[in-house]
Amino acid sequence: MAYIKRHLEETVMKMSKSFSAILLTGPRQAGKTTMLKELSEREAKNREYVTLDDLNERSLAKTDPALFLQMHRPPVLIDEVQYAPELFPYIKIYIDQHQSPGDFWMTGSQIFPMMRGVQESLAGRVGLLHMAPMSQRELCGAGLIPFSVDFETWLAESAKSRPVTAPQLFERIWRGSMPKLSACGDLEPEQYYASYISTYIERDVRELSGEIDALKFMNFITAAAARSGQMVNYNAIAEDADLDQKTCKSWMNILEALGIIFFLHPYSNNVLKRTIKTPKLYFYDTGLVCYLTRWSSAEVAMNGAMNGALLENYAVSEIMKSYQNGGKRPFLHYYRDRDAKEIDLLLEENGKLHPIEIKKTASPDKRLTRVFKVIDKSPLVLGTGGILCLAETFSAIDRDNLIIPIWMI
Numbered sequence: 001m002a003y004i005k006r007h008l009e010e011t012v013m014k015m016s017k018s019f020s021a022i023l024l025t026g027p028r029q030a031g032k033t034t035m036l037k038e039l040s041e042r043e044a045k046n047r048e049y050v051t052l053d054d055l056n057e058r059s060l061a062k063t064d065p066a067l068f069l070q071m072h073r074p075p076v077l078i079d080e081v082q083y084a085p086e087l088f089p090y091i092k093i094y095i096d097q098h099q100s101p102g103d104f105w106m107t108g109s110q111i112f113p114m115m116r117g118v119q120e121s122l123a124g125r126v127g128l129l130h131m132a133p134m135s136q137r138e139l140c141g142a143g144l145i146p147f148s149v150d151f152e153t154w155l156a157e158s159a160k161s162r163p164v165t166a167p168q169l170f171e172r173i174w175r176g177s178m179p180k181l182s183a184c185g186d187l188e189p190e191q192y193y194a195s196y197i198s199t200y201i202e203r204d205v206r207e208l209s210g211e212i213d214a215l216k217f218m219n220f221i222t223a224a225a226a227r228s229g230q231m232v233n234y235n236a237i238a239e240d241a242d243l244d245q246k247t248c249k250s251w252m253n254i255l256e257a258l259g260i261i262f263f264l265h266p267y268s269n270n271v272l273k274r275t276i277k278t279p280k281l282y283f284y285d286t287g288l289v290c291y292l293t294r295w296s297s298a299e300v301a302m303n304g305a306m307n308g309a310l311l312e313n314y315a316v317s318e319i320m321k322s323y324q325n326g327g328k329r330p331f332l333h334y335y336r337d338r339d340a341k342e343i344d345l346l347l348e349e350n351g352k353l354h355p356i357e358i359k360k361t362a363s364p365d366k367r368l369t370r371v372f373k374v375i376d377k378s379p380l381v382l383g384t385g386g387i388l389c390l391a392e393t394f395s396a397i398d399r400d401n402l403i404i405p406i407w408m409i
Helices: 008-016 032-042 055-063 065-071 087-098 111-121 151-159 166-175 179-183 189-209 214-225 234-240 245-257 286-292 298-303 307-324 366-375
Strands: 021-025 048-051 076-079 104-108 126-130 261-264 280-283 332-336 342-349 352-358 385-389 395-398 401-405
Touching: 008 021, 008 032, 008 126, 021 032, 021 111, 032 048, 032 076, 032 104, 055 065, 065 087, 087 111, 111 126, 151 401, 166 286, 166 298, 166 307, 179 189, 189 214, 189 245, 189 286, 214 234, 214 245, 214 286, 234 245, 245 261, 261 307, 261 332, 280 286, 280 307, 286 307, 298 307, 307 332, 307 342, 307 352, 342 366, 352 366, 366 385, 366 395, 366 401
Parallel strands: 021 104, 021 126, 048 076, 076 104, 352 385, 385 401
Antiparallel strands: 261 280, 332 342, 342 352, 395 401
16 A cells, blocks of 8 residues: 655654654544654664554553563654553653653544643653644645635645646545545445444444443434534434433544544634634544435535535635644634624634635635624734635635635645
8 A cells, every 4th residue: 555645744753853752643544653654664763663552562551661661662653552641651751861852652543531641741741743634735745735815825836736626626525535545546435434433433432431322323423424514513413313412422522532523613702792602513534424424426415415514624624634734733713693694714823813714616706705894893903815615726806805726725
C-alpha cells in the first residue's frame, strides 16, 4: 500500500526539535502510526516501536512502568498510549533527567480521557497534535494552506489548480477520507465503514462506557449523522435511538473523545446578547456520514435531501483539518440569533471577524452577504467575507466578499 504524504509531517518534525515528547491524537485508522513510522525511518535515531495494543506490553506498562521504559529506551514510539496512563509520571521523570528533544513519540485514539493524565504529568513537556482523516489537499498532493479569507492566497492557488465539478466533489464527500479507502481503490466504502464501526468505534465506546446495546448504538450514531451540520438536539437524537438523554450525551462525548465528531460553538460576546448558545455538530469524515444515512452513491447524495448539510459538513471539516495539520488552533464559530439570522462560519483572525457562508450553488450573488451585517456590533472589526460554494473558479462578489470554490480549500 503506497504511503500518502501527510501535512502533519513537517509540524511533527519541527515540534520534535523543541519538545521531549510528542502526543498525536485522532481517530483509529486516520494514519497516525503509519505517518510516525514513516518519519521514524527517515530519522537517524533508530527509534524503537512498541504498541500497547499488545496485551503483554500493556500489562507491563501499567504494572511496572519503570521497567517498561528500561526495556523500551528512548527514542521510542509508543502506540495507543491511552491504555497505560501510568506511564506519564515516569515519562516526566525521564524527560526532566535527560532534557533530550524528540525522545518520546506517542499516539492515542481516546483524546480527552488521556489528556487529563497528560496535563497533570507532562504539562509544558509535550507537544500536542491532532490528526483527522485525510484532507482533500493531502489526497490531491497539494500543499498545506491553513484556511483564510485572503485574496492573494486564493488567486495564487487558482492559477495552478484544475477545476473540480460538483459531481466530482460529491464523489469525494461520499467516498470519505480514510487513508485505507484512498489507498485501496477497489475497496467499497460500505464494506469499509461497516467493519470500521463494529471493529473500532463500538469497541472503543464499550471500553469507555461499559456494555452497550450494539443496535441502540447504531441507531444513535445514525441519528447523529442525520443531523450533521445542525445544532445539537439531544432530545431528538435520544428519541430516535430509544435512549435516555444521559446516555445520549455520554455517547456523544465519547464520539468527540474518539475524534469522530467535533462541535462548532456559537460566537457571542457582551454586545451580541441575542445569540443562541447551542453548538453545531460535525463529523470529521463525510464518508462515514453518507454510509450511516444510507446514501448509496455520490450521485444520490448530491441530489438527496441532505446535500446541503453534507456540503457544509465537508467544508467545515476541511477547514478544521487545515488548521490542525499545521499545528494551529482554529478560532472558528458560527452565528445564530433568536431572530433566526445565521452565518455558517465566523473566522476570528488578527483582530478581525470574517463571515463565511457555505452554499450549494455555482453562481452566488450579493444577497448571500446581507446577513453579514448582523455582526457589525461586534467589538472586532468586520473582515473580508467569503462564500464557499460550487463555483468552478475563484472570484469575488465585490472587494469585501470573495467567492471561494470548496474544492480549493
